[in-house]
Amino acid sequence: MFKLKADSINLFDFLGNGKTIFEIPVFQRNYEWGKPQCEQLFSDLLTAEKEDQDHFIGAVVYVTDSGKKMSHIYRIIDGQQRLMSLILLLKAISDIDAENKDEIEEQYLTNKYLDANNHLKLKPVDHDADAFFAVMNGKEYNNPSKVVENYNYFKKRITDSGINTPQLYESMDHFAMVYIELTNDPGDENPQIIFESLNSTGVSLSASDLVRNFLLMSLDSENQAYLYKEYWIKIEQFFTTNAFTEFLRHYLIMKTHNLVKRNKVYDTYKNYFHTHNLDSEAALADLYKFAKFYNEMLNCNTESSEFNKILRHVNVMESKVIYPYFLMLLEMRQNSEIDWDKLIELAHIMESYLFRLKVCRHATNGVNRIVIALCDKDKAKSDLQKNEIYKLNNSFPDDSDLKNSLLEVNLYKQRNNLAKLALVVLEENRTRETINFDNAQVEHIMPQRLNNDWRLEVKNADKINDQLGGTIGNLTLTMYNQEIEQ
Template identity: 30%
Template sequence: MEGNVRYLTEYLRGATKLIIPVYQRNYDWKKENCKRLIEDLITLEKEQKKTHFFGSIVVKPGDLSQEIIIIDGQQRLTTTSLLLLAMRNWMENQQIYGERVNPNNLEAAYLVDSFSREVDNYKLKPNPRDYKAYKKLFKDEKFFIKNSNITANYEYFYSQLEKISIDLDMLMNSIEKLQVMVVNLNSPEDDPQLIFESLNSTGVDLTDADKVRNFLLMNEKQEEQQFYFENYWEPIEERTHFQLSTFFRDYLTLKNGKYPTIAKVYETFIEFYRINCETKKTLFDELSDYSFAYQQILEASTGNHKIDSILNRFNELQVTVIRPFVLAILHDFNRKEIQSDEVIDILTILETYIARRMIAKIPSNSLNKVIATLYRDMMKIERKDNITLKDILSYILLSKTNTAKLPDDQDVIEKLRTNDFYSINSSFRTYFFERLENFDHVEALQIYQGIKAQKYSIEHIMPRHLSGEWKSELGKNYLHVQQTYLNRLGNLTLTGYNSNYSNKPFKEKQTMEKGFKDSHFVNLNKIPANAKKWGEEEIILRTEELSKIALKVWPYPETNYVPSSQETEMFVFDGEQRFTSYKIKGYSFINDEYQVVATWKEFFINIVKQLAENNLNPMIELSQIDSQNGLEGIFSKESGTDHSEITEGLYVYSSLSNWSKMNYIRQLLDLYKIEYDSLLIDAVLYDNKEV
């Protein structure tokens, strides 16, 4: 590696072909960056400064002798080229030239290699998408690609040439003062990937997808880079709607059975690649297959109406946490490993699981742990005796407890009767009422589109602001009725009438144009359309009727699957289980190796020892605190009757109830910043009590 400071124009003049490789991200300098450059150039001239440092450029030799590959610095090179090209075109179009600069000498010196025999003899070759737009800038304006950042910044520079306070010669004089540190990677020991990551650890952040692309393509020959980019990477980008970082996170979740931390998707991918990928081509083939499934998720486009309807509802509901599981199901469907009816059953059960939890207002933070292993859990159970995937999935979800549980009918009805269904997440609110209305419709009403177009709205029947007529109709307890039932399910409906009429008396709402009697929302407005008045009794009645519909829309799953004792799954620790009525058989922790234990005490001591092997210091610090409470109260530097040795000079109090053992394990995992789901517990129930 060698580096030296060069004038940028001098470097451009001496170059013949500057190639920005396909693994580089698209040109992304914004108008603000270009404005700052223009301001700096004007300041250089006005203050008569001799130089201006413009950053670094890292390059390596290309496959051909005249080629230079840009590892870092493409933003500066491209922006400068756009400014020079704007000057060239502006002078040519306006027939205005400087004493030193004119269209011909700018083009010959900095923009085009006039000795090249290639059709595209431009000195700068951006990555493929940007290159299309860049080439058009040398031609008639009517051919410009307007939706490109390349074109946008070129047009900004072009527009500024009439406005700036210095002339063209002065502007060129300032451009010639720009200096860059040019770093040449000309040794076989120079690792472009490591250098690139180091250089990009500051400044404009690369996305995880940028880093993955660079990792996969950077060290390939240009021909191979082009092949992988054109046949794999670019189509995958388009299929995933350029949500590649999210796609990789969902893919890795599916493969590893665990959500990678948002900040560590790239690191997780590198580890996955080195352990699991035999060849790059095999990986790209698999990523391509999964990207088709991802496209189907985003666009609800499998071609099966029932599947696509469910996918569309998931998208409207914005429950992206389920995508790793859905990705796996659609991938299998595309490979004809499962049939369309099975997919419909699976997605219907998943929808019921999500909807019932949202109705019951169960926090969603435990969902990622359920979803991360759900496909793996479902597929590892052997199907026999006419047991279907529907049976297996139902069994798995029905087995979930605590914050991962599937609410039963009693839980759901209770929440439907008492919860606020107005002041909730707007996506879920629209989904909820759309399902209640469109259930069993031969032809579904376009409620999502109607809400977005503001043709429909979710309104209160008894309004938020009571008129004298409403108070009279509700009776002397009107204030209690309003405060209790205003946002309850029975008082909310979909309407097509103008929300300005929402405070009108009930009879007027009932009979007006697009009112309850005129409504095509037959499920939701059947009772309001026929009621003689509106008050507490009617709201309660309607709540019960809509609750019955809800239980049909999201029915509690049933299953014919009963696991044998050998197939009983291990519990994924969620920080809340206490196992007060369970006998432990074994566990898996950190290294995923199954450990057989005879007692909960042995299990507790083993977990503490494994954590100590990982890092002893936190336990030593706890043992030095003089306290009888919390974690610090169970660690000691001295042995005692009820203490167990962890390592020489460190003991833990182990004569604890199961409740206390699991509580301390949870606290230790928090202290060591280890995910709860890293601990799997193999335990069997003594009786029918729950965890």
């Protein structure tokens, strides 16, 4: 049974605690509320004003800690978006309501006798700090910011509402919330458990959000800030949210030698962390190392131009299923266990395997299993190439299968620009010039729409075109973005 304190509380009672800083930890999301959420909050205020009764506005979860000069730190685990918006709404009211301005600011927005955080009660994440401080100090802020945008939105709604500001201020006293307070005392429940419980009931967070909070939430502010800036923010800059989650999934496949489903990334990471007795810094350092590898693969900008070429081909085929194996190879090269020549040799085999599977229209659902097996390098007994060939042997399309497929398969209609890729690869092996895949165009020698000249010159032209028009023998590559006259 975990130890916590939970109850309902009036908003003003919550904000009115003296010498209290509501700190949004560095690893939390930036302030992201948009117009729909602010509209709803202001609508709640109008409802509270009209009905003159308490109105529930949600929950806030925080970890308590002691600060300097007998201050209290509330580190917000959940509810930071709403709390920031309520502060902005109060600030908007105070800037219009001259009668209550001093009371609002001194009681609920600032700590008059506490220098920390520029006397402000709310401490946002770094991304929002400059904009928030500008708003709270009545200064201009010219960069795009949800903080400024929503503050201005509230000011306009207050002015347009037709309700005097003292009334709106009093109506905010009807806002009621639920608070869940945790402490950092040994033996108390890890705040992450509470956070996960909240997430399971509808808070929309990605696997990367959950992993970030898992690694940083239990640390003190100083360590949180250090590890966040030293590792996490650098990792985050590499990826969009979806790519980040996919990186974590591929990382875990490489590490655990097991298939990891997309909806199990966070649970798998937690288990991996605990099984290997990791600490937050070691875990983040390792994630950062592999995130750099992953980013290089996504953008085809490793130190090796030859490997970059292979990566471009793999990415065109949308065959990132092979990434866990490539991550392992890149780490081995970094550790001088293999050199670039060996890595490229191994990567070429995999590239050929993936291409042949697609051209020969063989099932690709077994590739995951092969990749998982290849990531267990200990079983390779130091001979990676022999191990790779052994794992691929039963499903590797041979030259005869490939030749027959190239003669018969309508490559032009295959997914992932397979015809263009085949022609680009042929061209790359004929010349040293770099082929720009995006600018290259596939053209038909016998055109897709035949005119009478073609029908006169070629017997059964329509039948031949139907059978062979999309095969590699009838396709060519041009670098001109224009129609070729037939």
